[in-house]
Amino acid sequence: MIDSNANSPTDVGSSSEAHSRYRSHLARIETDRGELKRRDRTFGTIRVALFLLALVFFVVGYAGDLPAAGPIGWVTFAGFILAVILNEPLRDRLESLRRERSVVRRLIARVERDWDRLATATLSRKLAEVDLSEDQRDVAGDLDLLGKASLFHLVSMTATTPGIRTLASWLTGGAIAAEATQRTRAIDALAPLRDERLRFYMLSRKVAESSGDPDRFAQWASGDRWLESRAWLSIWSNVSAIAASVFVIGIAGGALHMIAGDLARASLMGLVALGFINLIVTSVVLGPAHGIFSIAMASRSAVADYAELFTAADWLPTDSGHSSVSMLGQIRNTLLSGERSAAEGMRALQKVASAGGLRQSAATFLLYLPLQAFGLWDVRVLGRLEQWQSQYGDAVTGWFEALGQFEALVSLAAVRDENPNWTKPDWQPVSEGHANLIATAIGHPLLGDEVRVANDVSVGPSGTLLLVTGSNMSGKSTMLRSIGLNVALAGTGAPVCAEAFSLPSMELATSIRVSDNLSEGVSFYMAELHQLKQVVDHARRLSTKPDRVLLFLLDEILQGTNSRERQIAVVQVLRHLVNLNAIGAISTHDLELADEPELSAIAQTVHFRETIIKDDAGNDTMTFDYKMRHGVSPTTNALRLLEMVGL
Template sequence: MSIYKKRTKQFNESYLSIKKRHKVLGILRVLAFCGIIYSFYLFMRQENYYLLLITGGILIFFLVLLRLHVSMTWKLEYQRALKDINKDEEEFLEDDVREFDGGKEFEVQNHPYSFDLDVFGERSLFQYLNRTASYNGAKKLADLLNEQLLPNEIIENQEAVKELSQKLDWRHKILAYNKMSKIDRSTFDYLKKWSESDVKLVSKKSMYAAYILPGLLLLSVVLYFIESHLIWGYLVSLFFSLNLVLSIMKVKQIQQELSGADKIHETVENYASIFKKIEKESFQSKKMIELVDVLQNKDFRSSKEFKVLSSHFEKLNTVANIFVNVVFNGFWQFHVHSLNSLLIWKKKNAKYVMLSVEVVAEIEALNSLANFSYNNRKYTFPNLSVKQEMSFKDLGHPLINTTKRVCNDIDFRDQRFVILTGSNMSGKSTFLRTVGINLVLANIGAPICATGATFISLPLFVSMRLTDSLEDSESYFYAEVKRLKEIVESVAIQPCFVLLDEILRGTNSDDKQSGTIGVIKKLIHQKTYGLIATHDLEVCEVANDYPDIVVNKCFEVAFVEDELVFDYKIQDGICKNKNATFIMKKMQIID
C-alpha cells in the first residue's frame, strides 16, 4: 500500500469520526435552542424567575455548543482537505489523474521557451508540478518557471526543495490550510490594494465625540435610574441618537476599507494560522530560514499581527448587521472605534502585509517542487558546473509515463552544439522537449529526470511551435524569423542554450537549407549551446567545418517485416533511413 493510500485511509477515518460528533453537536444545538424558547415561554406565562435563570443557563450552554460546533466544523473541513490531498496524489501516481490547475492564465505566447515547451495548460509541466491552492502561490510557481534564476538562487532552491521533500506531513498541512483559505485572485488583489492604499485616520474631533458622547449617555442612564426625571430620559435618547448618527456617517469610509471583500477576516485569520505553522517548524536550509525570518520580524510577528488584523476586519464586517449597528453604535459608537483601531494598525503595519503573504506564496511554490521530488525519488538534482560543462545521463521526459519513457545520454562537454537528424516520428522533437523541460526544472532548483547531470545556468531559447497571427497580420515565417532574430541578438550578449526544431519551414527547400546553415554558423560563433533538429542532411556538413564545436547525432528507424520500428535511442552520426514514402505507401496515399 502506497504512503498516500495509507494516509487517505487514515484521514478518511478521522473525517468520519469527527463528522459523527459534528452531527451530535448539531442535534444538541437544536435541542438547546428549543429549550431556550420553551423555558422563556414558561417564564412569560408563570413569571417564575427560576425559569428565567434556567433560560439563562440553557443560553450559556447553547453558546458553548455554538463555539464547539464552529471548532468542530473547522476540524471537519481540515480532515476533508487532508484526505482530498492524499487522494489526489494517490490517483495521480496510480492512474495519472491530474486534478490540478494547468496555469493557462500564465501562458505567454512570445515567451522564449514556455509556450514552445508546453509549460502551461492541460497536461503541462505546470499542471504536473502544481500543488498550490492560492492564486499568489500559483503565480509564484509560474514566475519561477518563466524566469532565469541566478546560480546562487538555484543552489538555495535545491537545498530548500531537498529539505521540504522530507516534510510530507508538514507540506500537506500547509496545503490544507491554503485550500481552506480559498485565496483567489480577487482576495489577493484586495489585500494588495488595501495594504498599498493611503491611510486617513479618524479625525481627533470624531474620536473625542466617540468617547465623550457614550460617557454622557452612560451618565444619563445612571441618573435616570437614580432619579426617574423626564430630562434624563430625553438626554438618554439624545446621546443615543447622536452616537448612532455619528457612527452611520463613517459607514462610507468603512465600506471603502472593506471594498466589498467577502469574509476577509476569515482569510486573514487563516493566514495567521499558516504563519504560525511555518514559524513553529524547524529548518536548516538557508532559503527557508530567511523566509521564516521575514515572518518573525522584530517589529512584526506575522502570526500574531494577522490575528489582530482579522479581529479588526471581523468587527468592521458587522456594519451590515442591523442589531449591532443600532445597539452597539447607539451606546458606544462601536464601528467608529473599530475603524480607528484598524486604521492605526494599517498605518503602522500595512508595509508588512504583502511581504508576509508573499512568503506563503513562495513556500507553496517550493512545496510543489518538493512534492515533485518526493514522488520521483530516483530523479537527480543536477550539479551546477563551475567549468562550463554540461552533460546528462539517462535523460528522460518527466511528463511521459515511466512505462513508455525512453532515456538517453547527451553530452555537451566536447562539442557544445548538436545537429539532430532522424526520420518522421523517430523522436527528435520529443528529445528536444526532453532537454528543454529538464533545463527548465534545473534552472529553478528542482530535480530532473536523469540519473546524473551537470549543467550551466544559461538563458533558454526555443523555436518549436510558433504560430501565425491573424491579429498582427503576421505569417508563420515572419513569426519564426522574429524568434530567430531574438535568439541571435541574445547570444551576442551572453551565452545561451538554444533548441531549434526544423526551422524555416515557411520557405522553399533551398532557402530553408541555406538559411538553417547560416543560423547555425551565426550561433556557434558565439558561446552558444544547443540542439537543432532537421531533415536536411546537407546541414550536417557544418560539423565537418567546426568539429570542435558541432557534432551530428541521430534517431534511426528500422523496417521489420514491413513495419516501422522505433527505439528512440540517440546515436552518433547522421540518420540513414527515411520513412515518409514508406508511410504514404502503407496508407495507400501513393503507389
C-alpha cells in the first residue's frame, strides 16, 4: 500500500479564519433568501387572487346584472397592480442575493480548492481566448497557471473579459520587481476593504452576464465612422422629416376642410410612399448600422451596468499619504476623472442608448415605427453615436485596460486577506554572479493547508543549478512547481506561500509536461528537444537584459533516448543555460546523472525519499514525508512499486 500523506504537513498561512467568515456570510444569505422567498410566495398568492377577483367582478359587472360590481373590479385590479409594484423590489433583492451567494460560494470554493466548482465553462472559454506567446503557453501548462485546478482559479475573482485577460497575463508574464512592487502596494490597500470588494465582485458578474463584448466595442470606438462616408443618409433623413411634416399638415388640413380634398389625398399618398421608401432604406442600407448598435449599445442596461462598474472606482483609496496611490490613482483617474474618463463617457453613451433603445423595447416600439418610417430615426441615433465615437473613441482601450487592472487587483486582494501568514516577496537587484532565489518554508499554493508540506530551498547564484533527486512519487515535480507557482504569484504582486521569499526580477521557462504529436510526425524525444530549445533561446534573449534573469525548471528531461546519450545531452543543455547566466532547478531519478563530473561541479544536490514499513498484516507500506534533504537520494523504489502493484 502506498500512503502519500502519512506524516503531518507544515502549515504555511492557514486560511481557516477566512473560510469560517465566508461560511457564516453564506448562512446569513441563505436565511435572508428563505425569508424573501416566503414573502415572494405570499405576494404571488395575493397577486393571483386579486387578478382572479378583478376578472370575476368585471364579468359580473359588465356581462351580468350587477353594475356595481364593475367599479369594485377596477378597485381590485388597482390592488393587483399595487401588489405587482410592491413585489418588484423584493424580486430585485432576491436577484441581488442570488448573485451575492454565487460570489461567496466561489470565495469558499477557492479556499477549499474545489476545482470542479471553480472551473466554469464560461471562464474556461474566456481563458482559452487569452492571447499568449508560445513560451507563456508552455509555462502555463507545465505549472498549472491557467487550466483546471490552476493558480488562476485559486486567485481569480474576475468576471469580465478585461479582468480575466489582465490577471492571466500577469500570471504568465515575467516577475519584474518594479511592476510587482506597485501591485503589492495596491493589493495591501484593497485587502482590508472586504465589503467594497464583495460589492465589486457582484457588480462585475452582473456586467459580465448582461453586457456585450468589450473587445468589439473598443474596436468599433477606435475604428472608422460608417455614416461619415454616407453623408447622403443624413441629408435624406432630414429631407424625410421635413417632407413627412408637410404631408401630415396636408392630411390634417384636408380633415379640417382647410385645403382641397385632392391635395389632402396627395399628401396621404406621399406619406405612404415616403414610408415605403424608408422601409427599403432600412432593410437594404441600414443593416450595418444595426450591427453597430448591437456592438456600441447592446442594450440600455448593458451601458448602464458598465457606467456603474466604472463608477465603482470611487471607493479606491485617495489619501495622498497612501503608498498605493500611484497605481490605484492612475486607475481612478482613467475611470473617473476628467471629461474623457470612462464614467463620463459611459454617461454620455447612456443618453444615446436611451434614444437607440426605442426599437428594443415593446413599450416604445410603436413610437419607434413612425419615427423610423418618416424620419429615419436610426440614422439620427447613428449620427449621435459617431459624435460620441469622435470624442471618446481613442480613450476606450485605456478604459478597459484600467478596468482589467482594477479587477485583477481586487481579486488578488482577497488572496492577501485570506492568507495573512503568506509573505510578501523580498525583491533583490540583479548583479553579475549574484542572482539568487531563496525561500524559507515554501509550499505548493494549490494544495490545501491540511496536506501542504513546506521546505527551504535555494536556487542560484548564476553559474550553478539545483539538482533534485529522488524516487518516484517522492515530491520532486511538486517542488519544481512550488518554486514556479510562487514566482508567478510574486510577479502579480500577491503574497507567496512561504515564510520568506527573496528573488530578483526574472522570467520563467519550463520543460515539465511534454507530449509527442503524431499528426505532425513529432516523436516524444523531438518534442522535448523543441521545448528545451525554446528554454535556451529564452535564456539567450534575457542574457542581454541586465535587469532580470531566467529561471528554468526542468523535470526528468530527455527521457526519450538511451541512458548514456541522455546524460550527455542533459549536460549539454545545462551547459548552455549556465553559460547564459540563467539559474534554475532540474529533477531526476537517474542517480548516474548526479555523478556526472561537469554537473556535480556546478550543482547543489538535494533529494526526497520514501520509507517502507510493514503494516499489521505484514504487507509493505510505502510512505513519503515530502521533506527535502541535502545530497543524492540514497533510495530507489521503481522495482518495489512494481512488486507492490502485483507485477
